[in-house]
Amino acid sequence: MTPLTSPPNQSPGVETADLVLAARQGDAAALTALVRQFQDMAVGYAWSLLGDFHLAEDAAQDAFIQVLGDLHSLREPAAFGGWLRRIVHKYCDRRTRRVGVRTVPLEGVVAQVTADVTQTSAQDSLEQAETAAVVRRAIAALPDAQRETITLFYMGERSQAQVAVFLDITEGTVRKRLYDARKALKERMIDMVEQTLHDDAPSRNDRFEIHVLLGAACERGDMEEVRRILADTPELARQDARANDEHQVLHYAVYGNQLEVVEFLLTSGADPLKGIYPHRDATSPRAIAFDRGYAAIVDAIDAHLEASRGASDAGRDLCEAAGRGDSKQVSSMLDDDAALIEARDNRGRTPLQRAVERADLALATLLLDRGADIETQDSEGQTPLRRALDHGWKVPDENFADYTAMAGLLVDRGAKVDLWAAAGLGDAEVVRQRLDTSKDAINGSGKVAPVTIAAFRGHTDIVQMLLAAGADPDVTYTIEVAGETIEQKGGALWLAANRGHLDVVRTLLKGGAKADIEIYASGSAIEQSLLHGHREVANLLFLHGAVGHPLTYCVTNDVAALAEHLRANPDAREGLMWSAILAGNETIVEHELTYGAAIPTDKQFNLLEQTIRGWRLGNLKITSDGWDRRSYVRNLQRLIDAGFDPGQRNHRNGRADFTILHHLAARSCNPGTYGHTPDEVVDFARIFVDGGAEVDALESQLQSTPLGWAARYGQLELCRFLLDRDADPNGGDADWARPLAWAERYEHTEVAALLREKGAS
Numbered sequence: 001m002t003p004l005t006s007p008p009n010q011s012p013g014v015e016t017a018d019l020v021l022a023a024r025q026g027d028a029a030a031l032t033a034l035v036r037q038f039q040d041m042a043v044g045y046a047w048s049l050l051g052d053f054h055l056a057e058d059a060a061q062d063a064f065i066q067v068l069g070d071l072h073s074l075r076e077p078a079a080f081g082g083w084l085r086r087i088v089h090k091y092c093d094r095r096t097r098r099v100g101v102r103t104v105p106l107e108g109v110v111a112q113v114t115a116d117v118t119q120t121s122a123q124d125s126l127e128q129a130e131t132a133a134v135v136r137r138a139i140a141a142l143p144d145a146q147r148e149t150i151t152l153f154y155m156g157e158r159s160q161a162q163v164a165v166f167l168d169i170t171e172g173t174v175r176k177r178l179y180d181a182r183k184a185l186k187e188r189m190i191d192m193v194e195q196t197l198h199d200d201a202p203s204r205n206d207r208f209e210i211h212v213l214l215g216a217a218c219e220r221g222d223m224e225e226v227r228r229i230l231a232d233t234p235e236l237a238r239q240d241a242r243a244n245d246e247h248q249v250l251h252y253a254v255y256g257n258q259l260e261v262v263e264f265l266l267t268s269g270a271d272p273l274k275g276i277y278p279h280r281d282a283t284s285p286r287a288i289a290f291d292r293g294y295a296a297i298v299d300a301i302d303a304h305l306e307a308s309r310g311a312s313d314a315g316r317d318l319c320e321a322a323g324r325g326d327s328k329q330v331s332s333m334l335d336d337d338a339a340l341i342e343a344r345d346n347r348g349r350t351p352l353q354r355a356v357e358r359a360d361l362a363l364a365t366l367l368l369d370r371g372a373d374i375e376t377q378d379s380e381g382q383t384p385l386r387r388a389l390d391h392g393w394k395v396p397d398e399n400f401a402d403y404t405a406m407a408g409l410l411v412d413r414g415a416k417v418d419l420w421a422a423a424g425l426g427d428a429e430v431v432r433q434r435l436d437t438s439k440d441a442i443n444g445s446g447k448v449a450p451v452t453i454a455a456f457r458g459h460t461d462i463v464q465m466l467l468a469a470g471a472d473p474d475v476t477y478t479i480e481v482a483g484e485t486i487e488q489k490g491g492a493l494w495l496a497a498n499r500g501h502l503d504v505v506r507t508l509l510k511g512g513a514k515a516d517i518e519i520y521a522s523g524s525a526i527e528q529s530l531l532h533g534h535r536e537v538a539n540l541l542f543l544h545g546a547v548g549h550p551l552t553y554c555v556t557n558d559v560a561a562l563a564e565h566l567r568a569n570p571d572a573r574e575g576l577m578w579s580a581i582l583a584g585n586e587t588i589v590e591h592e593l594t595y596g597a598a599i600p601t602d603k604q605f606n607l608l609e610q611t612i613r614g615w616r617l618g619n620l621k622i623t624s625d626g627w628d629r630r631s632y633v634r635n636l637q638r639l640i641d642a643g644f645d646p647g648q649r650n651h652r653n654g655r656a657d658f659t660i661l662h663h664l665a666a667r668s669c670n671p672g673t674y675g676h677t678p679d680e681v682v683d684f685a686r687i688f689v690d691g692g693a694e695v696d697a698l699e700s701q702l703q704s705t706p707l708g709w710a711a712r713y714g715q716l717e718l719c720r721f722l723l724d725r726d727a728d729p730n731g732g733d734a735d736w737a738r739p740l741a742w743a744e745r746y747e748h749t750e751v752a753a754l755l756r757e758k759g760a761s
Contacts, residue, residue, distance in 0.1 A: 020077035048148035237268035315343030322354035348379030359402035389424035473513035490517030500534035515544035554583035665709035703733035
């Protein structure tokens with residue numbers, strides 16, 4: 001990113017008014033100048049309210065996108081700063097106040113920092129980062145008025161007059177607040193405060209400015225501005241807005257119903273099927289356009305998917321039938337039109353690939369007999385044979401043989417066997433032949449290398465052969481996170497530990513693999529071995545230096561090991577409650593609520609979320625002998641009884657401000673994998689509502705109430721419960737967002753009938 005100098009101090013009001021008037025006429029330079037002039041104060045003000053810079057940037061960005069698209073509603077252009085401040089405050093209110101920074105007595109923080117300064121003046125980057133964190137805590141400990149004033153003054157180096165205009169107070173009040181804040185912080189800290197806030201300012205580079213301008217341009221339909229920005233930074237068409245916010249700029253174009261921008265972004269690489277965590281199925285650009293009735297945008301997206309992935313209406317229908325194993329409908333459709341054998345769905349999959357995904361040998365045979373292309377690739381470049389061998393570690397053990405049989409069928413019917421496939425099949429002769437011909441592919445080019453697939457499928461001899469030929473036991477691969485790539489290592493050992501392949505793990509360690517490896521968002525190899533009951537593998541990894549995790553010990557209920565781990569790693573105690581709740585460990589939850597540190601308000605939503613997530617439910621191979629699934633319900637009651645607020649909202653990003661009751665209605669994080677019974681869902685809801693959760697709370701993403709979400713997801717019993725608790729059957733911010741509209745759109749006929757009975761229209 002290009003470094004920027006801070007904008008010069010400007011006389012409040014006059015020049016701002018000129019910029020607003022010019023921006024109203026579509027002047028891109030004026031829009032840019034407004035963002036540059038106010039970005040530091042907007043983010044600084046948000047931070048003074050929220051205490052977390054990532055969340056502050058989120059709130060400020062959302063506020064800017066709103067005001068830049070709504071400049072014509074501002075009666076007095078000179079009042080732009082105060083208007084922006086109020087909008088920033090609104091977006092901060094959607095998040096938990098004072099998130100992320102734990103305030104401590106100011107005197108203690110000041111003493112800590114000034115002592116550090118006295119001891120050393122030459123700090124390395126780590127020490128500087130630690131000092132900056134302590135300085136932020138000191139600022140956070142100031143009274144509200146002092147905190148927001150000193151933050152605005154030093155972040156972006158604003159004049160007292162500018163701060164006064166932004167906060168709508170007098171310059172004298174600004175001077176008094178600054179005096180009091182400086183006195184509290186002590187003279188020796190002031191330079192550090194100024195430097196820390198200056199370094200945190202968004203004006204330090206152009207990242208914040210570009211994201212704001214691009215998002216706003218997409219939402220208001222300014223094609224000229226969109227083209228200008230993407231000409232210099234084309235990758236922004238594909239990237240997430242921020243690390244903790246999976247919005248693409250395509251989402252903003254859909255929010256604004258901007259067809260031309262949508263079409264341009266699609267040709268620039270935006271993914272119309274990529275949703276926003278944790279409700280990705282409901283928040284992809286296509287889903288949002290479909291739900292809001294933006295038919296032209298839906299048609300444009302479908303046309304793009306047809307051109308880029310070969311998707312079609314018939315392909316979607318046929319692949320959906322194949323995906324649920326409906327061989328009768330598949331046969332009927334192919335009888336009517338044999339050419340549909342290669343028809344594709346939105347993800348570029350053919351009926352054969354859907355049959356392979358479910359390891360349906362009979363259906364795959366039917367399709368191959370009808371001439372299905374055995375080497376066809378989906379939108380990710382995967383063939384049926386690759387999908388059969390690399391089917392994912394969550395597949396139950398009893399189904400692994402089905403996928404092995406599927407791979408055998410595909411090979412028998414002519415699928416090509418390269419080094420990777422031979423390694424997955426355990427075909428030593430073919431592996432040897434391929435290695436004798438060339439070793440160029442020995443470490444692969446994707447996420448799953450030959451040694452990784454061999455380790456996953458338990459072929460010790462193949463792993464030995466590949467290592468002897470020069471394969472990297474910790475082969476590096478990349479994954480995409482927030483639109484950017486990050487490197488990962490150790491996939492082979494992680495999968496072998498997950499599957500309990502002791503000899504493979506031993507071979508990899510002997511070949512130089514690191515025992516203490518961790519995979520993004522999936523934990524470590526030692527966790528996988530212990531969670532799935534592979535004690536011998538775990539012992540071997542421990543002896544090679546692997547370290548356990550509180551979650552592991554909470555699942556296995558090994559309190560002695562947990563206590564030892566916490567003694568050796570005292571910092572791990574901070575996440576102990578999360579681990580205990582996720583694992584459904586009542587003993588540890590009760591202990592922490594009784595004897596542990598108080599849970600900060602900003603941490604409560606995440607913990608409530610874990611109680612309803614159902615992480616241990618379903619056949620995920622997690623050891624659950626003797627464990628009672630009702631522990632999740634009892635632990636939730638414990639949290640509410642301990643004072644947790646069930647009315648809190650998610651604060652990952654501004655528009656996804658759903659409550660925990662909305663989250664429950666959406667079947668938690670993973671409706672396809674984890675599952676509570678309808679009775680358990682109602683039990684959770686009863687605890688939330690009895691604890692004070694608002695049944696008609698509205699959120700900004702789907703503009704719906706919890707009842708609306710429950711109707712969307714077809715949760716009949718939850719709908720009945722919410723209606724019995726006086727939920728509004730017509731609640732919602734728009735006609736398309738009302739409960740009956742959701743139920744009818746997704747063909748939940750029983751839910752729709754119930755809603756009509758209760759007065760929905």
